[in-house]
Structures are given as C-alpha cells and as structure tokens.
Amino acid sequence: MSFFQSLECSQCSRRFDTAGLHRLCPDCKRPLLARYDLEAARGAISLEPSELARRARNVWRFPELQPVSDALYRLTLGEGGTPLVNAERLRGKLDWRGSLYIKDESLNPTASFKARGMAVAISRAAELGVRVVTVPSAGNAACAMAAYAARAGLEAHVYMPGDVPANFIAQCRALGATVHLIDGLITDCGRASMEDAERFGRFDVTTLKEPYRLEGKKTLGYELAEQMEWSLPDVVIYPTGGGTGLVGMWKAFDEMETMGWIDAKRPRMVSVQSAGCAPIVRAFDRSEKTATPWEGAKTVADGLRVPAAVGDILMLDIIRKSAGTAVAVSDAALMAGADTMAQAEGILAAPEGGATVAAFETLRARGWIAENERVVLFNTGNALSYAHLWANETEARTVEPRRA
Numbered sequence: 045m046s047f048f049q050s051l052e053c054s055q056c057s058r059r060f061d062t063a064g065l066h067r068l069c070p071d072c073k074r075p076l077l078a079r080y081d082l083e084a085a086r087g088a089i090s091l092e093p094s095e096l097a098r099r100a101r102n103v104w105r106f107p108e109l110q111p112v113s114d115a116l117y118r119l120t121l122g123e124g125g126t127p128l129v130n131a132e133r134l135r136g137k138l139d140w141r142g143s144l145y146i147k148d149e150s151l152n153p154t155a156s157f158k159a160r161g162m163a164v165a166i167s168r169a170a171e172l173g174v175r176v177v178t179v180p181s182a183g184n185a186a187c188a189m190a191a192y193a194a195r196a197g198l199e200a201h202v203y204m205p206g207d208v209p210a211n212f213i214a215q216c217r218a219l220g221a222t223v224h225l226i227d228g229l230i231t232d233c234g235r236a237s238m239e240d241a242e243r244f245g246r247f248d249v250t251t252l253k254e255p256y257r258l259e260g261k262k263t264l265g266y267e268l269a270e271q272m273e274w275s276l277p278d279v280v281i282y283p284t285g286g287g288t289g290l291v292g293m294w295k296a297f298d299e300m301e302t303m304g305w306i307d308a309k310r311p312r313m314v315s316v317q318s319a320g321c322a323p324i325v326r327a328f329d330r331s332e333k334t335a336t337p338w339e340g341a342k343t344v345a346d347g348l349r350v351p352a353a354v355g356d357i358l359m360l361d362i363i364r365k366s367a368g369t370a371v372a373v374s375d376a377a378l379m380a381g382a383d384t385m386a387q388a389e390g391i392l393a394a395p396e397g398g399a400t401v402a403a404f405e406t407l408r409a410r411g412w413i414a415e416n417e418r419v420v421l422f423n424t425g426n427a428l429s430y431a432h433l434w435a436n437e438t439e440a441r442t443v444e445p446r447r448a
Contacts (some may be wrong), residue, residue, distance in 0.1 A: 047081040047088070048111045051255055054358055062111070065172055065247060067254050068354075075252040075355060077295065078111050078259050085109055086303040091274075101125035103163050103263045109299065110164060111259055117171040119195050123152050123159035124263050128271040128420070134388040134401075140408065143418040145277070147268060148391055149425065154215070156347075156394070156425035158188035160264065161257030161288060165249045166192035168256040175199060178246040180233035182285070182346035183212035184425055189249060190221035201246060203233040208346060209432055229341055231351055251286035252354040258295065261288045265296025268420065269306055277311050278417035281403050283396035283424055284315040284324055284370075285350035287359040294362045311420070313368035315359060316403040318343035318375060321351060324359055328370035333357060344375045344433055345395035347424065369412065377402035382427060394430055397423030 051060040053069035054077050060066050066076055085108045090096075099105050102124040112118050128145050135144040149157035166189065169177055178201040179189045186202035193200035200221035204212065205228060216223050224240075226233045234250055241248040249257060269276060276297065282290050290313060300306045315324050321341035327334065337352035353359065363370055373381075375395075382398025385391050393401075400421035407413045427434065 045088075045108065046110060046113045047085045047108050048078060048113065049081050050079050051076040052079050053077075065169075065174070067248075075258070075358065076255040078255050080109055080299070082299060082302045089303075091305065096270075103160050103260050105263070106266060109266075111256055112164065112167045112171055114171055117167050119163055119167045119170070119192055121153035121159065121163070121191060121195060123163045123260075124267065126151050126267070128268065129389060129391065131389050131421070134385060137384060137388045138405065138408075141415045142413070144404075145418070145420045146385065146389065146391060147264070147420055147422050150392065150394065150397070150423055150427075154184065154187040154191050155429055156184035156188065157261070157264070157289060157422075158185045158425075159191070161185075161260035161292075162188040162192045162249070164260035165189075165254060165257040166196050166198065169247055169249065170196045170198060174247045176201070176244070176246040177249055178203070178237045178241050179249045180204070180230055180237040182230050182349055183208045183429065184347060185251070186221070186223075187212060187215045187219070190216045190219035193221065194219050201237070201240070203237040205229060205233060209430060211429060211431070229351055230349060231337070250354070251288050252291070252358075258288050258292050261292030262296040262299075263292075264289055264422075265293035266300070268293070269296075269300055272418075274306055276306060276309060277420045279314060279413055279419040280311040280422070281314040281316060281400040281407075281419065282422045283345070283348060283399045284317055284359065285347045285353070285396075287315075287324070287353050287355040289422065289424070290315060290362060291355050291358045294366075310366050311368075313363050313366040314403060314407065315363055315368070315370040316399045317370070317372050318345050318348045318378065318399065319372040320375060321349050322370075322372040323351060324353065324356065324363075325370040325372040327356065327360055328363060333360065335360065344430070345378055345399060346430075347394070347396045348399065369407070371403040371406055373399050373402035373406065379433065381405075385421075385423065386427070391423060392427035393423040394425035394427055395433065396425060397421070
C-alpha cells in the first residue's frame, strides 16, 4: 500500500489533497512535494536483508513511499536498480587516494535517468485518468516519456529544440510519440508544450511543474543509501539541468532520516553545469536566492542546456544547506571527462556524466575535496545517445593495409 497523504507547496507549505491533476502551487507558482505518513511507513517496511530480497529492484522497491495506490498502474520497463561502481581504475588514473564511485544511470531503459521520473509520473497520470501527455525536452526526457506513455497506452506529444540529435527524434517517433520541433531552446519548447496542453486538453509533465517525476528521481537517494549500507557519502557530484535528481535525492535523505534509516549526516551536494549555460552556478556565486535566466545558452551537453529551472530556489537551498558548491566546466573539459570515465571504467558516459569528472578534478585542485573522503559521481546517461559528438567518419573507416 501507499502512505501518500498530501501535496505540499515547497515555498509556502500550503497543503493539497491527493486527488486531481495538481501542478504548481496556485499561490506562489512553486513546485508541490508529495508527503507521506512516514511513521506508518517505518512500521510497515523492514530493512532486514531477507525482507529486502523479496522486493523489486526498480523504482517501485518501496511502493509505500510512492504516490501510486493501485498496483495495476505501477508501470515498469526495468528502470532503477542501477549499479554503484567502485571506480578504482578511475581513481588511479586521477591519482587520488580517496574512495570514488560512479552511479551509472546509463543502464536505465531509454539509456538515461529520466526513465525513473517518467515511470512514476506517467503511472500516476494514468491512475488519475489522463489520456494525453506532453513534455518539453532536450532529448532524454522525451524518449523516456514516449516509452512509458506507450507502456500505459497514452497519447504522447514531445516538444524539442530543432537542433537536438536526430536519434532522439527517431526514438520518440518509433515509440509512437508526436514530435514537435521548435526553433529555440528548452524554455521555448516549454512555452509551446504548455500552450498546446491548455488548448488541446493535454497533461504537461514538465520537470517540477507536476509533483510526481520528482518521486521517481528520489529513488536515486534511496538506492545510494542502500548500496552504501545506509551510510551516505561525503560528496555527491551531480550534473544539473532542471535539477530534479538533486532535489529528489535530498527529499529521499530527509524521508529516510525521519524513518530512522539513516542519521542526520548529509553529503555535500555539488551542482555541475556547462560554462555555456550555468544559471545555478552564477546564482550560487552571487549568493542569490533565485537564478536569473541564462542568455544565449550553448553547450554540447543537451541535458545541461536549461537556461531557467523551475526548481532554482530548491537547488540553491540544498547546495547551501549541505555546505556544497556549484561548478561550471567547459565543453572541452566535460568531453574529456567522459573519455576518461570510458577508458578507465568501461562506462560510456554522456557528456553530462563527463562533466562530473571535470568538476571532481576542479574541486580537488582547489582542495575542496579531501583525500580521505567518499565521493559519488552521477553519470546520468549513455554516450550512444550523443554518438555524433565522438564520430569521425574518416578516422572510423580507415582501413589498415594488410602486410604480405
């Protein structure tokens, strides 16, 4: 059973019931957060290994802490349960003595962490009677939404910048979604998606503009704690566009502490962005509460090309509460980081994942990370979705002459 009780505004704490298609708080236009009866959940969930072994290894591992009441609507394509890799070879390549791990989200369905959020968001939408869904996306979220909409039998519309990699467009169309290509950035896609949602009666599942994608993303935090034997790392380095992964993990940490699963210790949370689109980094450096939209956003890491994030206040608050920081890295550095991860650990990291290696090296050079600390890098997607960034047709097709 689910112990889902209510929705609460992240800004003004106004409460809403669990029925209906709620989006942002109508008063302050900020994200709503799902709240649970954590005392009841604590009594219902056993962390004994024999009991945990009976549970699914996907985002529905703890259905008591998810918003979908009817098990018939809990859609899954095998998302979640991704490995936490002890990155010893990468640690050696970087000549570092601490403990270094990679949470590899590239193994999710549709090859990115976006599958987690969409599994829960589409499940909940279907449970509430939604028949048509829409989303703006730089690529990965669109593919994930299209996949879960197909699984649920829902009509899907995706709005993407016209310059997204062609494979994202092809995947969405193969999954049955209607693709709308927009001349502009993700923010322009967001406006188009919302306008058409209102005009044609579709439900928009934009990042943090509905409450349930966050519930899928929070499973990152639950998995991380369990994989580290209920003791959190010292530092989490996370590539940040819309920010639901960062916000979701923090929410999970709070829930687990309330239930007595972990203590009050928190990782220092690091937001990594591209130097070509770094609104959170700029706001953090200026000690601002909100992030001013980034003008002229440009980066090869499409997931980081988010000029304005709905969750800016939440992200900045989490970074500061955790004594964390925000780092911008160049496109050259994040691509080099992806190559380093691939060659050291065999993980084909997306550019966003490569950004975490670049940020780690930056922070280590500053002395911000101590040599005895445990650090987790999050690779949020698979490099094959960005194969064009590595492709060199001349080099790839060079035929070696045979020797006599």
